[in-house]
Amino acid sequence: MTTITRFAPSPTGLLHLGNIRTALINWLYAKNSGGKFILRIDDTDQERSKDEYISQIKYDLEWLGIDYDETFNQSSRFERYKEQFEKLKSDGRIYACYETPEELERKRKLQMAAGGKQVYDRSALKLTEQQIKDYENDGRKPHWRFLLQTERMKWNDLLKGEIDIDLTSLSDPVLFREDGVPLYTFSSAVDDVDYNITNVIRGDDHTSNTAVQIEIINALDKNKISFAHHALLKASTGDKLSKRDNVISIDSFRKDNIEPISILSLLATIGTSNSIELKSGIKQIIEEFKLETISTSPGRIEIGVLKALNKKQVQKFDYEEIQSRLTEIDENVDKKFWDTIKGNLETVEEISSWTDIVFNSKPAESDDKDYIKLALELMPEEPWDDDTWTTWTNAIKEKTGRKGKELFLPLRVAFTGLTHGPEMKLLIQLIGRDKIVERIQT
RNA sequence: GGUCCCUUCGUCUAGCGGUUAGGAUAUCUGGUUUUCAUCCAGAAGAUCACGGGUUCGAAUCCCGUAGGGACCGCCA
Missing domain, CATH: 3.40.50.620 (HUPs)
Structure with missing residues (x-):
């Protein structure tokens, strides 16, 4: 089957x-x-x-x-529901009830106050023909309940094991509303x-x-x-999830530029005994899926895990895979640019902050002006390659005696305005000599 | 109030009567990268919610307690 x-x-x-x-x-x-x-x-x-x-x-x-x-859509099958409703009715499994929602509410409150079961009392079953006639003459339309006959319902739940529910603790369910809509x-x-x-x-x-x-x-x-x-998922705070909880809607993740595979990886991991890791694709998730690995206790959604998974995915992307997305952000993003920058990104779209730094001259204030000036004098002529940075900084080192952070950090700040970022030997090639000169001189 | 369920490192979990309670992730340390990230190596992290019982022996079985969740609707 x-x-x-x-x-x-x-x-x-x-x-x-x-x-x-x-x-x-x-x-x-x-x-x-x-x-x-x-x-x-x-x-x-x-x-x-x-x-x-x-x-x-x-x-x-x-x-x-x-x-x-x-x-x-279920709305396209109202006729079929009606048909099956008639079948149950002729089998005597369904009965008409005339209580208004208010009356039912009152009954429930009374039951609660009495400390008893909050279960429908089946008083509709005891209605005389005259009472029904009176209701109908009053213009009341019936809603329909299903007559529960089993005392204990048992089944073997594929995740929870043997389940045994006391059905007498539950009300006869309303199957059709007063207005004829099936529930x-x-x-x-x-x-x-x-x-x-x-x-x-x-x-x-x-x-x-x-x-x-x-x-x-x-x-x-x-x-x-x-x-x-x-088991249901809990919010990171430990509270229950709500439909109105927009921070975890798929739509909000898409707007935050989270990749689908990151979400899928989290979902394939959370509340299961699977390792927390980024999956290579939906195919891997299908192959590894085992219903039994899903836990019966409620798991907590950690947004930090989602972000970490997404970061891994971003750094895994080859230029070719997302070329159109990148060039849409900035047409100047080529393979070299992507490979240099991607290690510092948490989402693909964050690349825009780097196109800004690389392509748009953003002069940074330096409080180490003399040092920067000296660096400018020692800057090699183009063409630049992967060794240029080392050659250049070695020359600066020799002249100033600076080393480590003191040596390179003021330069990074002067070129990018940031204290962190991609490897300088690659980054300076992206920015180019002219722009660097421009930035330093300002 | 009733019914059903859950509780093991920060987090997700393995465990099915005898384990140094295992893994993943996060964290920390060292190495690599003249920064960050990555990567490599290592460390730390759990009185198995609590109490009792059964047993030679309990995270594991039983009972109770506490905490949490779901449902008890003319919603789905």
Whole structure:
């Protein structure tokens, strides 16, 4: 049987490290076993779903290199949900409820005050025909609940092991709203069955929900789906992740010029027993993927690790790989320029600060003017090569008796305005004699 | 309140009854680079949340406690 997994985001916000991790795990699980991966947009709640988020989600996935064999929107399947709803209804698994949200809220508060279970009391089941008629005459429309019959739902979770949930501690789930809109608990179960999903891998927050869904799936069909629940990720502070937490959205990382492979490498590492390292590409991540390496305890997102991985990737780039990106930043960036500068970059786009230093004359104030003046006098004529710097500084050394930091640091500052940077013997060739003279003389 | 789950170096983790508790990363030191980064070599870093029990022997099994998380919605 072919493995089929799915990622089912609701388009109510941006994708972040947490939910993209779930997507990646599902994608890798499918890829690793030669299976299929489906992108399902859970947009049954039309009020909260936004088209812009749908395109953003697809763009983020594409940018990261996570492709899908098939995609569909739940909003296109309302008829099918209705059909399956009728089936469950005729099987007597669904019953009509007439409580308003306010009434339900009041019940919950009462239950909480009494210290009992906050579970729906099934009073709708005891309604007389007359009471129902009265509600209907009042203009109330029913919402529909699924009658939970299992006391304890057990399954073998691929990540958490044997799970045993007390279903009597959970309310009968509402499957259809008063306005006829199917709820996630139901539409998801219908789709997972219809699309022959073999493995549902999702966050730990769905664990008790899974108990409910298994019973629904069993009522629809024979359950053949294997479930796995991974621990959620925590923010670096130890707090839970939020959809509104923009600092970890994929979009924000892209805007910060973080490379996709850096994000993928972090995701393939965090909360797993894998070594923290930069991966060579998505292919390596697929090959190395093992579901069992994913931990059941929540991992912390360390942005510092992401940045370190990205830095490694930047320094790994060959000029040819990113030539168009570089020349777009500055057309004068050639291979020599890139190779000289890349060791000092954390993102590719940071190169712009160096094109500025190299190409635009930026005179730096020196408090060591006499020394700089002397250096100018001793500066070799062009053409310059890799030995020029040594020849030059040796001459200065001889004349002044300076050595080490005293010798070179004032020069670096005078040429670049910075106390650190690429190797001087290469950098001075990039800047060139004319510009250096210009800078020193100012 | 109920249900389910988690807790091992700063961080991510290995560990499945006998280990000097291993690795990765970060940190520090030395070497290389006449700076920084890279690279190489090395070091330090964990009373295995706490308490009890089982056992000749517990990070590992059992019970309890504490801390943390998820869910308990006409959201997903």
